[in-house]
Amino acid sequence: MHPSRRRFLAGSGAALAAPLLPRRIFAAVPANTPLHGLSAFGDLKYPADFKAFDYANPDAPKGGTFNFAPPNWVFNQNTQTFNTLNSFAPRGDAPPRMELCFDALMARAIDEPDAVYGLLAETVTISPDGNSFEFQLRPEARFHDGTPVTADDVAFSFKLLKEQGHPNLMLTLTELTDAAALDEHRLRLTFSGRHSQRTILDSVLFPVLSKAYYTANPFESSDLKPPLGSGPYRVGRVRPGQSIEYERVEAYWGRDLPVNRGQYHFDRIRIDFYRERQAAFEAFKKGDISFRQEFTSRLWATAYDFPAVVDGRVVKREFPDEKRPSMQAVAFNLRRDRFKDVRVRRGLTMCFDFEWANRNLFYDAYLRSQSTFERSDYKAEGQPSVEELALLDPLRDKLPPEVFGEAVMQPVSNGSGRDRKLLGAASKLLAEAGWKRSGGTLVDDKGERLTVELLDEDDSILRVFAPWVDNMRAVGIDASVRLIDAAQMQARQSDFDFDVVMMALSWDATPTREGLETLFHSRSANVPSSRNLPGTADPAVDALIEAVGQTKDRQGLIVAMRALDRVLRARQDWMPCWYSASHRAAYWDMFGFKEPKPDYGFPVETLWWFDKDKAAKIGKG
Structure with a gap:
């Protein structure tokens, strides 16, 4: 998503002609001054005359094919199938990496927490009131x-995405009041004044679409006609639902921009689609897939002993994870009456035995998540600070009392798989919520059973959910797991047609108000296809998200995010699950890459390159 949220990964550039200015952006740069980049807090790392990002390699060769299993995706994308090439509409299943076919106004530097630099836009100028942004476009830009x-x-693109785009795009543009072409190469985006000052950092990453193309072709049509883009890749060979290739655009207009140098090396990026993880793994073992990140701890611990690993043709290694908050959690659908009482949600959480699962299923590969902003300074710890209380106290009458004590932690079991103490506590909570046993099953005062269906598209997760289901049944819940195909999963999540589902994402290092709204704000609770899977609609949460948007420095952001984290953890709309401290990756040893990897991203498909000598040594030349 955004919330991976995986940011829009178009190429990026910086204006060689832009003046060398004081590099503090929103706080100190004078209004009406053309800027080559923007950052929420602090200095930009790169001046206007830089030649390439430090993590890129301008000397790397071009060529080869990179066939990989995408570890992350965005918007309506799906890794198991696809039925449309429109990645930016609310409906349908699009293939990952369609974003590589489109440019944006600006692009993110992934060795900085929140910096963006000009791509289609040569410069950006901020109005004195901070409500409008004028972009000078590069005249050489071409579709x-x-x-x-x-x-x-x-x-046209901003208006279209605001009206018809995927909720992650549409909701971000809520406060956009106008997008106006001042002349052929000058654009002004105007916001209402109710926007966060960091709204622009998300907005400038959105895809720019061809007005002519989407005037002739309906935006929301689900077809497989390759759309007209302007980015470093275009759609090549397509086998509907089975595979897609992206071809490098040799005459790409932006190939020599400073921050495009050293990126986009592969002639072709190929993605094959598999319905099952095991089938994808077997394809990797044969060499049909050349890179994969491993998300099944059992496979990582036991299955990487095939001949190509043993003889060194396949490399198995771990890369440091990004310095960004992450979230892997189960959502309880509060739109269904039986989950509205927090005691029910707490009871369900007490039935999940992470300690047993980690030892018996995960090979002790994971740590327990406690927060929706795990692995970051935004995670609340201990008692609230004085600064946090300054935000929380005015909302005290709207907040659970747990917010004002130690940050809520997930229950710790004895690791037996059926901790009687925790299950007893769960039974007590459910009884307090009005659920009584009748014939071994919990029912309410109308005689309706407490049913819980855990929905998933991945058969490997059944191993994790099955013991949880058993524990729920032990306390009288009519619990079950349903495995459905990827297209059904996408549709049912879009329509909020589920009891319980799991979602994993990573946040930007500097979360924005708009990004938080897509998951936690009442504005997104009933917007189809939004990531607000539980349907959280809480005025106190809304107020804290607004406080996040109004912070003026990083320390203020940390305080507001921790306050929000306390409230989200006390509400228990989400059950945090687990996380890993690194990327577990395996690849056929025929690639080059620059180390160390950047701190805020791991886009191997755009930074790595094909090494002919290495490939020849392993018979892949």
Whole structure:
């Protein structure tokens, strides 16, 4: 998502002609001054005359094919199937990495926590009131058919995405009041004044679409016609639902921009789609897939002993994870009456035995998540600080009392798989919530059973959910697991047609108000396809998200995020699950890459390159 949220990964650039300015952006840069980049807090790392990002390699060769299993995706994308090539609409299943076919106004540097630099936009100028942003577009920018990318295209794109785009795009643009082409190469985006000052950092990463193309072709149509883009890749060979190739655009207009140098090396990026993880793993073992991140701890611990690993043709290693908050959690659907009482949600959480699962299923590969912002400074610890209380006290009458004590922690079991103490506590909570045993099953005062269906598309998760289901049944819950295909899963999540589902994502290092709104704000609770899976609609949460948006420095952001974390953990709309401290990756040893990896991203498909000598040594040349 955004919330991976995986950020829009178009190429990026910086204006060689932009003036060398004091590099503090929102706080100190004077209004009406053309800027080559923006950052929420602090200095930009790169001046206007930089040549390439430090993590890129301008000397790397071009060529080869990179066939990989995408570890993350965004918007309506799906890794098991696809039925549309429109990645930015609310409906349908699109293939990952369609974003590589499109450019944006600006692009993110992934060795900084929140910096963006010009791509289609040569410079950006902020108005004195901070409500409008004027972009000077690069006149050389072109779509793949050779037509120019104009301010009219950009204005059209923002209006279209605000009205018809995926909720992650649409909700971010809620406070956008106008997108206007001032002339062929000048664009102004105007916001209402109710926006966060960091709204622009998300907005400038959105795809720019061709007005001519989407005037002739309906935006929301689910077809497999390759859309017209302007990015470093275009759609190549497509086998519907089975595979897609992205071809490098040799004449890409932005290939020599400073922050495009040293990226986009592969001639082709190929993705094959598998319905089952084991089938994908077998394809990797044969060499049909050349790179994969391993998310099944059992396989990582026991299955990487096949001949290509033993003789060194396949490399198995761990890369440091990004310095960004992460979230892997189960959502309880509060739109269903039986989950509205927090005591029910707590009871369900007490039935999940992480300690047993970690030892018996995960090979002790994971740590227990406690927060929706795990692995970050935004995770609340201990008692609330004085600064946090300054935000929380005015909302005290709207908040659970647990918010004002130690940060809520997940229950710790004895690791037996059926901790009687925890299950007894769960039974007590459920009884307090009005659920009584009748014939071995919990029912309410109307005689309706407490049913819980855990929904998933991945058969490997059944091993984790099955013991949880057994424990829920032990306390009288009519619990079950349903495995459905990827397209059904996407549709049912979009329509909020589920009891309980799991979601994993990583946040940007500097979360924005708009990003938080897509998961936790009442505004997104009933927007189809939004990531607010539980349907959280709490005025106190809304107020704290607004406080996050109004912070003026990083310390203020940390305080507001910790306060929000306390409330979310006390509400227990989500049950945090587990996390790993590193990327577990395996790849056929025919690639080059620069080390160390950047701190805020791991886009191997855009940074790695094909090494002919290595490939020849392992018979892949």
